[in-house]
Amino acid sequence: MSLNNVEGEVVGGFILQPMPQPLLTPKDNEGWQSLRDSYKSVQAEIVRLDPDLIIIYSAKWASIIGHQMLSDPNPKWDIVDQDFHALGTMRYDLKMDKDFAENWRDASKARGLTARCVNYHGFPIDTGTVVNLQLINPDNRYPASVCSCNVYADRGETIVLGKSALDAVKASGKRVVAVAITSLSSRMWTQWIDPKDDAIHSPKDDDWNRKLLDILAEGRLEDVSQLARTFSREANGDNRMKAIWWLAAVMGQNNEYEGTVFDYKPVWGTGAALVGLIPNPGKSADLEYDEDDVERYKGDRGVLSGKK
Amino acid sequence: MNPKQNEPEATGSGAWKSLLDGYDSLRESISNKEFDVIVIHTPHWKTVVGHHLLGVESFQGLSVDPIFPNLFRYTYDLKIDVELSESIAEEAEARGLVTSIMRNPDFRVDYGTLTTCHLARPQWDTPLVVISSGRPYFYYNNDVGDREMLALGKATLAAIQKSGKKALVLASTSLSHRHFTDEPEDPEDPSFESIYNANQEAWDKRWLSLITKGKGEQLLAEMPDFIEQATSECKDGGMTWLLATLGVPNYPGVVHGYGSIIGTGNAIVEWTPGAER
Numbered sequence: 001m002s003l004n005n006v007e008g009e010v011v012g013g014f015i016l017q018p019m020p021q022p023l024l025t026p027k028d029n030e031g032w033q034s035l036r037d038s039y040k041s042v043q044a045e046i047v048r049l050d051p052d053l054i055i056i057y058s059a060k061w062a063s064i065i066g067h068q069m070l071s072d073p074n075p076k077w078d079i080v081d082q083d084f085h086a087l088g089t090m091r092y093d094l095k096m097d098k099d100f101a102e103n104w105r106d107a108s109k110a111r112g113l114t115a116r117c118v119n120y121h122g123f124p125i126d127t128g129t130v131v132n133l134q135l136i137n138p139d140n141r142y143p144a145s146v147c148s149c150n151v152y153a154d155r156g157e158t159i160v161l162g163k164s165a166l167d168a169v170k171a172s173g174k175r176v177v178a179v180a181i182t183s184l185s186s187r188m189w190t191q192w193i194d195p196k197d198d199a200i201h202s203p204k205d206d207d208w209n210r211k212l213l214d215i216l217a218e219g220r221l222e223d224v225s226q227l228a229r230t231f232s233r234e235a236n237g238d239n240r241m242k243a244i245w246w247l248a249a250v251m252g253q254n255n256e257y258e259g260t261v262f263d264y265k266p267v268w269g270t271g272a273a274l275v276g277l278i279p280n281p282g283k284s285a286d287l288e289y290d291e292d293d294v295e296r297y298k299g300d301r302g303v304l305s306g307k308k
Numbered sequence: 309m310n311p312k313q314n315e316p317e318a319t320g321s322g323a324w325k326s327l328l329d330g331y332d333s334l335r336e337s338i339s340n341k342e343f344d345v346i347v348i349h350t351p352h353w354k355t356v357v358g359h360h361l362l363g364v365e366s367f368q369g370l371s372v373d374p375i376f377p378n379l380f381r382y383t384y385d386l387k388i389d390v391e392l393s394e395s396i397a398e399e400a401e402a403r404g405l406v407t408s409i410m411r412n413p414d415f416r417v418d419y420g421t422l423t424t425c426h427l428a429r430p431q432w433d434t435p436l437v438v439i440s441s442g443r444p445y446f447y448y449n450n451d452v453g454d455r456e457m458l459a460l461g462k463a464t465l466a467a468i469q470k471s472g473k474k475a476l477v478l479a480s481t482s483l484s485h486r487h488f489t490d491e492p493e494d495p496e497d498p499s500f501e502s503i504y505n506a507n508q509e510a511w512d513k514r515w516l517s518l519i520t521k522g523k524g525e526q527l528l529a530e531m532p533d534f535i536e537q538a539t540s541e542c543k544d545g546g547m548t549w550l551l552a553t554l555g556v557p558n559y560p561g562v563v564h565g566y567g568s569i570i571g572t573g574n575a576i577v578e579w580t581p582g583a584e585r
Contacts, residue, residue, distance in 0.1 A: 086411070114490040190357060
């Protein structure tokens, strides 16, 4: 609970693609231009929600020592994509909520997670975060808070991370938009293609992406979270769809949302979608699921011996 | 001693001393060797669309490790042998590989390149060729990955031979590669450091044994299993590339050091072509 006794809340969630083409070279492909145009609708929706803060989990920011929260209040640098360096340089000048990052870190530790803030001059913010903040929040109208994707984490740890984010949101008293930066299917072309020839890497990936988007359009985020392992196996899901697990957890693990698929197009073979989820209590029934609902993370040392 | 280019200060608690000592030994060993260029394959520049090589004459900047920013914030100033980079790319293309020359001057040089090159040759007086880590092991499987890296290694060797230059070739790679996901207050606290588990360590020791016996072919034969069973960073391709670039050594390598870093197994190994004769 915040000092003024108002509990913070997540007023909207978004699933946004991470690739740089819609920002850097939209004109090279109709689909990339379509995504670029659709980002304006996402931006307008966020403005309509009028949040105090945007919190982000980026599947493209890898970490090993637990999870890292960006706490530099004004990171400025430039980034060149590892693969698509010929498309140009992305310069950024962002506004971060340092206090929220520290509170999120503390809330994560309280749930047993390893977490730390990073505030270093020249820290390389990932392509996915830079692309999306430039497209949905170009004037830094809203401060942001960004968290990494631990390469070893599985569902349990990531769900706990989402819950810790919700703990921090509630304590902040703020109206928050949560953003999961992730591709759906993430199989890229491994050779140079003419951008005009871009397509989803395989019909199977495309089928699964559309299946997922159908469910999201019905607002059934928790169903998608429960389906994430299968989706990842069948459709090369981006980083095992950890971003979806996180988003479902921070948004309360239910299916009570109004879903909007703003766009879905291929970007270099990947399934690039822009999806919005606005809470709408009572919209659909709670179901019973197979996956565990973990409250606290217990670490990975001494797992076999039982020691901690 | 803390490198002047790196902003964080080492505590000197000693967790990684066996590897520092190994690098001391390596530097002494190569101090009387002449080479015109250092060719390095790095696991921390990851590229999906084939294999990329740096193609700008020089780079200056600050490289902050996105994974361990508390340990590595390094100011660099280095030169690239663009001609040799382009020649390797041409040789690789001729062998059916997809390549790209990275010509954006704003590109930030990765921490794998900087760490390995600094520890092997801290003078920064030799031009580099830097090769990215393609993803064939991850996108297809270990056998496909090895085939690509053998081809890339042969392409590298052919280009070096055509250039008439003497090259020091470096593979920046751990052996076993499972990290701890937490760390102590002092990351250099040796009481916290060990190989992640006994399986990883057993594989590392087998690997070092094959190296010191000069079993290059056997290393390649076992590479897919090693990668899989020891979650080895050789999956990023550096080790197979190095063996191929060396012509698959059937002579012993010298192990200058071995130790763990945050649970991963790391060795400092040197092969010297011609030393067997």
